[in-house]
Amino acid sequence: MSARTALITGGTSGIGKATAELLHARGYRVAVTGQGAESVARARAELPDEVLVLQSDVRRLAAIDEAVSEVGQRFGSLTTLFLNAGVSRPMTLETFDEAAYDEVFAVNTKGQFYTLAKALPLLSDGAAVIVTVGIGATRSLTGNSVTAGSHGAFLGMIPTLALELAPRGIRINAVSPGFTDTPMTRASLGRTSSDAAAAMAAIAAKNPFGRLAETEDIARTVAYLASDDAAYVTGQEILVAGGAGLAV
Ligand SMILES: NC(=O)c1ccc[n+]([C@@H]2O[C@H](COP(=O)([O-])OP(=O)(O)OC[C@H]3O[C@@H](n4cnc5c(N)ncnc54)[C@H](OP(=O)(O)O)[C@@H]3O)[C@@H](O)[C@H]2O)c1
Numbered sequence: 738m739s740a741r742t743a744l745i746t747g748g749t750s751g752i753g754k755a756t757a758e759l760l761h762a763r764g765y766r767v768a769v770t771g772q773g774a775e776s777v778a779r780a781r782a783e784l785p786d787e788v789l790v791l792q793s794d795v796r797r798l799a800a801i802d803e804a805v806s807e808v809g810q811r812f813g814s815l816t817t818l819f820l821n822a823g824v825s826r827p828m829t830l831e832t833f834d835e836a837a838y839d840e841v842f843a844v845n846t847k848g849q850f851y852t853l854a855k856a857l858p859l860l861s862d863g864a865a866v867i868v869t870v871g872i873g874a875t876r877s878l879t880g881n882s883v884t885a886g887s888h889g890a891f892l893g894m895i896p897t898l899a900l901e902l903a904p905r906g907i908r909i910n911a912v913s914p915g916f917t918d919t920p921m922t923r924a925s926l927g928r929t930s931s932d933a934a935a936a937m938a939a940i941a942a943k944n945p946f947g948r949l950a951e952t953e954d955i956a957r958t959v960a961y962l963a964s965d966d967a968a969y970v971t972g973q974e975i976l977v978a979g980g981a982g983l984a985v
Pocket residue numbers: 746747748749750751752753770771772773774776777793794795796821822823824825844845869870871872873913914915916917918919920921922
């Protein structure tokens with residue numbers, strides 16, 4: 738079997754980091770990116786030594802070029818691309834912030850699209866592309882309209898991208914987490930760790946399975962979509978949310 742290789746954007750924290758650990762454990766050569774020096778340093782210390790950790794901001798096309806070029810030199814080609822770098826900036830119509838609005842779309846929509854475009858020459862025929870969207874893109878959550886719209890914009894591209902990539906046997910699918918226990922979730926739910934813990938307990942109490950998602954729940958779904966078990970699956974969205982959002 739030829740070497741399996743993966744590039745994970747936003748792989749220095751949360752869902753991306755858990756996916757890096759899982760794919761590495763399953764024999765992939767893995768590269769991850771993050772944008773902050775601190776998270777990159779932490780990921781270098783915490784991820785297995787063989788995982789390539791790069792600092793690269795998906796808002797900058799030149800930075801995407803550099804990261805893709807570095808991965809190309811190290812791996813030669815990619816069998817998996819996990820477009821997962823993302824930010825969440827809660828705001829309402831009354832509390833909107835133009836800079837935060839632009840940042841959310843620059844990372845969650847434009848950054849994903851351009852990373853796919855720039856990485857395309859590296860993708861081997863039959864490769865798998867997975868994109869993190871989120872249950873919020875299709876369900877209501879107060880204050881989430883802008884983040885939801887940025888993820889929903891990419892979700893809307895997926896059917897077209899799937900058909901554009903199909904002649905090379907490349908599949909593209911979205912994974913949509915429900916509330917997942919990550920640094921992003923904790924930061925967005927409370928100013929103090931006890932506020933965040935109380936908000937997470939309230940969310941868990943309303944979930945049909947009685948808990949938030951663990952990062953590993955999402956990582957295992959990404960690993961499935963990356964694998965040959967999903968060889969005939971493209972253009973789809975899988976919600977990993979423990980039944981959240983199903984009730985009328
Ligand atoms: N957690 C949830 O409940 C949930 C639910 C639905 C969807 N999601 C989506 O899942 C994805 C991952 O979220 P998470 O919860 O795992 O968050 P997280 O722990 O905050 O991780 C986000 C990752 O994205 C990276 N990133 C942010 N801005 C970037 C940029 N400009 N360039 C490159 N990398 C950047 C971060 O790097 P730095 O740390 O260096 O900034 C980090 O590695 C996001 O798209 C998020 O919207 C999360």
